[in-house]
Amino acid sequence: MSEARVAPNGGLYIHIPFCVHKCAYCDFYSVSDLNLKPAFLKALSAEIAAAEAGPPLFDTIYFGGGTPSILDPAEVERIIDQLKSKFRLAGALEVTLEANPGTVDADNLKGFRSAGVNRLNLGIQSFREENLRRLGRIHSAGQAHDAVAAAHRAGFANVGLDLIYGLPGQTVSAWTMDIESALAYDPEHLACYMLSVEPGTPLAEEQRLGRFRPAPDEDTAGLFMATSELLTGCGYHHYEISNFARGAASGGDSRASRHNSKYWAYAPYLGFGPAAHSFQPPRRFWNHRDVRGYIAEIAAGRRPPGGTETLTVDQHMLEVVMLGLRTSAGIDRADFKVRFGRDFRDLYGAVADELAARGLLTLDNGRCAPTRQGMLFLNTVVAALTGN
Ligand code: SF4
Structure with a gap:
C-alpha cells in the first residue's frame, strides 16, 4: 500500500x-462519580507520559467526553502543558474544549481561554425548554443563552454550537426557530445532529416501553434538507453531513473543525482516557x-487495552470511501490512486456514474x-458503491 502524497x-x-x-x-462513555476525578487525572498523565512521542506533527488538541468543562481550568x-512538552506540536494549534452550558460560567470560561483553549464547542442541543427536558439535559434554555454570551465575553473567537433535531x-418551523x-x-460553527436511539440508553428503554416513538424517516x-438549505443560505459551508462552518470550504479562514476533519480525512490521531481511540494507519x-x-x-x-486491529488494504479502501462520502469534499481520486495504486474509476466508475445520474453524487x-x-x-450510496 503506498502512502498519501503529503503526510497529514x-x-x-x-x-x-x-x-x-x-x-x-x-451512549458516549461517562460516569457521574466525580470522586474518581483525581485518580483519573493522575492515570491520564501517566498514560500520556508513557505514549510514544514519534511522528507525526500534531496540530489539534480536542477535549471531548463526557463533559470536559467539569475540569477546572488549571487541570x-x-x-x-504536558501534551506540549511530550509531542511535536504545530505553532498554529487548534485546541477545542467541549462544554455543557450547565457547567460553565464567566470565571471558568475565562480560565479555559487563558489555559490555551481557543475553540469552544457548546453542547446546546436546543434553546427550547421542552426539548431540553425531553433530552434529559441538565441545563435550561436560559443557561444555554447565557453560556454563549459568556463564551464571547471570555474572549472566544471560535465558538461552535451543537444542536439536536428529529424529536x-x-x-420544520419549530426546528427553524431553534436554529435561528x-x-x-x-457562531463560527454549527453541528446539527439527527436524534438517534442508541442501544442501552434510557431513550431505547423508553422506546421499548412504548413511551417514546422516534420521528418517521420522512x-x-x-428536517435535514431544511437545515442544509437554511444554513448554506446564511453563508455556512455544509462540509460534513452534520457539520456547518463559516469561512471558505478549506484553507486558512475555514472554521471547520480541524480536529474532527482528521477522522473523515483518514489522518492519524492519538487518544487518551477511557474509551479513547487512536489511529496510526493502518493500525x-x-x-x-x-x-x-x-x-x-x-x-x-x-x-488499558480495549482492542486493536490492523486494516487490510480492502478495509482501508472501504473506510476511505465511507468516510470521504460523509464530506462535501468527497474522495480525491488522485489521492486514492496514490494511497492504493488503484484507479477509483476502475473500481467504482460504473456505479458512481449511475449514482451521479440519480443526483446523489x-x-x-x-x-x-x-x-x-x-x-x-x-x-x-455507500452500499451501492461498495456492496457493503
Ligand atoms: S453531557 Fe449528555 S450528551 Fe454530553 S456526554 Fe454527557 S451524557 Fe452524553
Missing part, C-alpha cells in the same frame, strides 16, 4: 469520562471503557462527492 498532521484527543447526569439519548492547562412531532436562536449569536429527512487501537479499570491498569504499569474536478441528497441517503 495528526490530532490529539483527550476523553474526559465524567458527566453530571446522563442524557437520555447518549486543563496542566494537560495542555417526535418536531416541525443559534444564528443570533453568529420527517427527519425534511487502530482503543482503550477500554471502564474508568475504574483504566485507572487500575495504568497504576499497574500497563496500557458529483464527479467533477477529480473528486467523487455527495450531493445534499446523497448525504441524506449516505447508506444507500
